[in-house]
Amino acid sequence: MLNFEFKNPTKIVFGKGEIEKISKEIPTGAKVLMLYGGGSIKSNGVYDQVINALKGFEVLEFAGIPANPEYEVLMQALKVIKEEKITFMLAVGGGSVIDGVKFLSAAALYKGDHPWDILAKSIRTEAGLPFGSVLTLPATGSEMNSGSVITRAETQEKLAMGGPGLFPVFSILDPEVVKSIPKRQLVNGVTDAFTHVLEQYMTYPAGAHLQDRFSESIMQTLIEVGPKVIANPADYEAAANFMWSCTMALNGLIQKGVPTDWAVHAMGHELTALFGIDHARTLAIIAPSHYRYNFEAKKEKLAQYGKRVWGINEGTIEEVATAAIAKTEAFFHSMEIKTTLAEYTDDYPGTAEKISARFTERGWLGLGEHKTLSPSDVQKIVEMSY
């Protein structure tokens, strides 16, 4: 097991009807900016629940944070925060809204002239403007971590940021919101969370037996409840397990003491930036090729995963590992997720070269758990994903 530090101060308030507890979690006298995305929270009742729960606070609203939170839109919200002297933000939405609010949390207290530098120069945020969240779309885990990914349409970029100042003060997770989530987004959520676990698990054995088993637990649970929640989002038990699995998949716990990969995300983000493909689907496109390309380096963990998660008990390490990749792909297919780039866009020729060139430009010269994947490896992996 590798040395690690772990601290996650976010308070989770989980369960049916818990949205009404928001007011207990926000500091008395706070001037609140409530941020959300499109109108879905107005049609599913969450907007009304939140507004009711915020009685007694001065509340402003900022609507229209898009999926893959867009820098230019966030800069408008930043203006509101500064002009109105907001003291607390409440993100009501999924990972995009929460990620956007994290950027705002950092930018509101950032001393430099160009908030984009927080992303471009990887500036860690030690203290941000405090915020909470009401999660309406389980997937990214953003509700209980300190990371964020922001998109800039102007330059077709999608970059990550983070720091200990960016944990939500609280997050309210009411699984009843799941029943009004469209199927496409539920499928994305299961796929996203599942791939988050893979990125932290599918490396090489590092003697972290408990972390391995926790990762396997999350994947087993997603395999068990994912199809149920997609078939019937009103199944509260399935929804609750789906929601908590998504949070636990990326709240820092399972990555402690183990090597992590994240190359699938690095490549996937480029596919979203270039083609606007849903984040989760980009992961499903890249992951199988990534594991096939890096088979030798990952085969022990692939085999452990095949055995424990998929119950493949017969065969050599190589055979079980190979079957495990096929099982993963079949799981994505079973949720009607397509796993080749050509199924999403006709413009795919040249994508591998383009992504590889971008990685070279940014100096991303060593990806993966061994920091050895070069831009030319990236080119080959993306090509395998066509």
Next chain:
Amino acid sequence: MLNFEFKNPTKIVFGKGEIEKISKEIPTGAKVLMLYGGGSIKSNGVYDQVINALKGFEVLEFAGIPANPEYEVLMQALKVIKEEKITFMLAVGGGSVIDGVKFLSAAALYKGDHPWDILAKSIRTEAGLPFGSVLTLPATGSEMNSGSVITRAETQEKLAMGGPGLFPVFSILDPEVVKSIPKRQLVNGVTDAFTHVLEQYMTYPAGAHLQDRFSESIMQTLIEVGPKVIANPADYEAAANFMWSCTMALNGLIQKGVPTDWAVHAMGHELTALFGIDHARTLAIIAPSHYRYNFEAKKEKLAQYGKRVWGINEGTIEEVATAAIAKTEAFFHSMEIKTTLAEYTDDYPGTAEKISARFTERGWLGLGEHKTLSPSDVQKIVEMSY
């Protein structure tokens, strides 16, 4: 899944050589009281490492906190804290020292005249004097939770306390300390942590699939690494997994969203108070009888545990559940833990009546996950444990 709230703000610093980082975690200018137990930290080198790491701080010491931290001794430490205007405490030891420091954290800021009331009247501590810990004995999980158990020899009582103000600010977990732990205490640690998981898991199915799998993960890991660490405490990988499993067994995570039992602890504490039997061993004495006595209420979870943790794949629910209890007992025996009261004391006759009477006196009229176990049930369970 039941509704829940979860917040655990303790920072964990885990791994080889991490003790030297203490000074980064303690507020600058703090006046520190370092508290520890007997002399073991002097012989195993931890004392020197801590003292070196505390250079630059004003440090006082309080030695001699006994196993099952004793109220009278703690009251002496409280006097030092008040007279010397201590602003930060550092617990260096196992669960007893950390639990003792938690009592002091609460008592130092307690406004009432009789600090014993914090225990006797179950007063929750919302804010305590801040403290950190350097864990030298994995077992209780006290390093990452807000609970504590204090003993009062005068009245042969052992009572629990807690509250959100009692999380350590940080805990340093260096698995290298494990190599100098005597075998008896390693065995106790494995047994204690394993039983902690059982208390939060062995109830009835509540649809919390992820929490169930996390609990099973911890038990599987303890079964895997426990015997290894007992055979060779210098096995770093085993020690690290043992240490992290003990922490995760009682840091709040696996109990969220599920019913919990804790009747085994309630009865076990009495055996320690009456006979001075090691805490972990009292749990091993009570647990099998408790599960046999409450077989009907617990058989589904017993069978799930038998199947997933012990790999018992054949048989009816009742048969697998019965075999699972036997496997648990055999696991304790394999570590040379005796599981009947008569193996520890000749004075056992009358114990069941005595414990039952104490529960009646304290008004503990409904124990267990269904709050239905009466003092007469307790009497029968303790009798079955003779």
